[in-house]
Amino acid sequence: MPSTSSDVVLIGSGIMSATMGVLLKRLDPSLSITVYEVADTLSPEASDGWHNAGTGHAGICELSYTPHMEADGTVNVAKAIDIFQEFEASVQFWSQCVKDGILTEPPNFINPVPHVSFVRTDEQVAYLKARYTGMADHHFFKSMEFTTDSAKIGEWSPLLTEARGDESVAATKMDGGSDVNFGAIARQLLGWLGQQDGCEVLPGHRVTDLGRNTSGDWFVQARQNSTGLFTTRDTKFVFVGAGGGSILLLQKAGLPEANGLGGFPIGGQWMVCDDPAIVERHQSKVYGQALGTAPTMAVPHLDTRIIDGKKSLLFGPFAAWTTKFLHEHGRAIDLPASIKPHNLMTLIKIGWGNFDLVRYMMQQGTQSMADRMKVLHEFYPNAQEKDWKLIDAGIRVQAIKKTDGEAGIVHFGTEVLTSADRSMSALLGASPGASTSVHIVTEAIEKSFPHLLAGEEGIARMRQIIPTYAMDLKATDAATKFEDLARPARKTLGLEFD
Numbered sequence: 424m425p426s427t428s429s430d431v432v433l434i435g436s437g438i439m440s441a442t443m444g445v446l447l448k449r450l451d452p453s454l455s456i457t458v459y460e461v462a463d464t465l466s467p468e469a470s471d472g473w474h475n476a477g478t479g480h481a482g483i484c485e486l487s488y489t490p491h492m493e494a495d496g497t498v499n500v501a502k503a504i505d506i507f508q509e510f511e512a513s514v515q516f517w518s519q520c521v522k523d524g525i526l527t528e529p530p531n532f533i534n535p536v537p538h539v540s541f542v543r544t545d546e547q548v549a550y551l552k553a554r555y556t557g558m559a560d561h562h563f564f565k566s567m568e569f570t571t572d573s574a575k576i577g578e579w580s581p582l583l584t585e586a587r588g589d590e591s592v593a594a595t596k597m598d599g600g601s602d603v604n605f606g607a608i609a610r611q612l613l614g615w616l617g618q619q620d621g622c623e624v625l626p627g628h629r630v631t632d633l634g635r636n637t638s639g640d641w642f643v644q645a646r647q648n649s650t651g652l653f654t655t656r657d658t659k660f661v662f663v664g665a666g667g668g669s670i671l672l673l674q675k676a677g678l679p680e681a682n683g684l685g686g687f688p689i690g691g692q693w694m695v696c697d698d699p700a701i702v703e704r705h706q707s708k709v710y711g712q713a714l715g716t717a718p719t720m721a722v723p724h725l726d727t728r729i730i731d732g733k734k735s736l737l738f739g740p741f742a743a744w745t746t747k748f749l750h751e752h753g754r755a756i757d758l759p760a761s762i763k764p765h766n767l768m769t770l771i772k773i774g775w776g777n778f779d780l781v782r783y784m785m786q787q788g789t790q791s792m793a794d795r796m797k798v799l800h801e802f803y804p805n806a807q808e809k810d811w812k813l814i815d816a817g818i819r820v821q822a823i824k825k826t827d828g829e830a831g832i833v834h835f836g837t838e839v840l841t842s843a844d845r846s847m848s849a850l851l852g853a854s855p856g857a858s859t860s861v862h863i864v865t866e867a868i869e870k871s872f873p874h875l876l877a878g879e880e881g882i883a884r885m886r887q888i889i890p891t892y893a894m895d896l897k898a899t900d901a902a903t904k905f906e907d908l909a910r911p912a913r914k915t916l917g918l919e920f921d
């Protein structure tokens with residue numbers, strides 16, 4: 424079996440590996456980097472345009488980041504501010520990539536789409552007003568508007584108010600939101616990476632094994648789909664950016680840090696409308712409150728999507744049963760194969776201790792199109808079934824850990840797991856995911872390649888790539904600095920600032 428070596432091996436061609444590859448190569452042009460992707464095309468899983476909602480999560484419209492009104496009538500908006508700052512790192516990186524010729528034609532991967540939050544009932548109206556008061560006070564959200572006037576909401580998003588009875592409603596809107604095609608970004612980044620000295624991007628290669636070799640470095644074994652040939656690559660650093668496939672690979676790697684780790688797949692579906700007469704009348708991403716027992720990542724939203732230059736409407740997500748960890752290249756045995764003696768009890772306890780989630784999955788798995796239309800009518804009362812089709816979304820494999828205590832916890836957030844010697848980093852979970860990929864990958868680089876970012880020189884090197892790197896833009900006295908950096912970056916990407 425031929426064996427060669429690379430300084431860095433990236434497993435997977437989604438937004439995370441693509442971002443990791445470009446950041447590392449730009450920080451240290453001498454690095455040799457190999458990317459393996461099981462599919463014959465790049466970035467076909469969670470990062471692909473239709474497999475996620477394409478929301479540039481910046482904390483603007485997602486009510487799940489600011490879930491409650493406190494007893495004193497305020498809403499804590501700290502998490503929304505943090506997410507905005509994390510998304511800003513992505514905006515800055517993408518904009519710099521455009522200037523440096525790594526990304527081209529921004530409308531192919533990002534478009535301005537206002538972000539709207541929409542609520543009903545007196546209680547939710549009071550909550551949204553308190554949230555708005557907290558948000559608009561911060562310079563990130565100063566252009567946010569709030570209204571309880573149904574006519575005004577109709578101007579912002581006409582489909583929300585047509586044929587709606589007389590009920591309490593409220594909405595906020597900010598024009599600075601975006602719709603992002605993360606798959607398109609990943610493919611462009613990898614296109615650039617594959618052309619650099621010492622770098623290879625290899626679609627059609629499934630990583631089948633990885634572990635320590637005798638020198639203490641890693642070996643990564645891959646099988647080429649077309650020939651069945653196995654190759655092995657030795658490396659000092661592995662990034663497991665395999666999305667849903669990461670847990671199975673971590674188990675193969677035998678990392679003590681992954682002991683007890685399990686995965687719980689949640690399939691997804693969208694309703695999509697392509698009728699131009701309807702699509703043209705909605706230009707926003709509208710997020711509501713979680714319905715019933717739905718977990719936060721299943722909060723419904725009605726979104727403008729722009730993929731390959733075509734505008735559509737997307738509504739969902741709806742959850743679906745699956746035992747596969749990947750949509751295209753997953754296998755029905757993924758979930759059973761991931762159950763090991765070290766995570767069995769954790770998985771059982773999760774099932775037992777998260778009855779709401781189990782009930783939600785059962786309800787979602789058995790619903791009809793008519794049931795889905797009822798949910799859509801809460802946003803768009805006039806919607807008609809004939810205008811909508813159901814398509815598959817990506818699969819989220821939620822990480823399950825026993826270190827969270829006896830009951831075990833399903834993690835709905837994104838997590839980076841790093842080996843004790845920092846020679847392996849793996850990404851688990853999904854949300855807010857792709858939007859904050861630059862922030863997430865930067866943290867992984869800080870841990871595993873600290874020498875590249877050390878001192879003033881390291882910060883200056885990174886600021887050539889991410890101009891706001893290591894800046895606190897959320898501090899109350901950073902409003903001017905934020906505007907000076909955020910405005911030109913948005914101009915490059917064709918996004919709104921005010």
Ligand SMILES: Cc1cc2nc3c(=O)[nH]c(=O)nc-3n(C[C@H](O)[C@H](O)[C@H](O)COP(=O)(O)OP(=O)(O)OC[C@H]3O[C@@H](n4cnc5c(N)ncnc54)[C@H](O)[C@@H]3O)c2cc1C
Nearest residue numbers: 435437438439461468469470475476478630666668856858
């Ligand atoms: C329904 C849904 C909606 C979402 N909505 C949003 C949103 O609106 N905004 C947002 O920011 N985020 C959203 N996300 C999250 C976002 O999609 C993910 O966080 C992000 O795409 C993860 O990127 P990744 O590179 O880690 O994984 P992926 O894009 O899944 O890439 C992993 C790659 O690894 C490959 N792979 C796996 N195993 C192997 C192997 N053994 N060998 C070789 N290759 C392998 C896979 O084929 C795949 O191409 C959503 C996710 C879902 C599922």
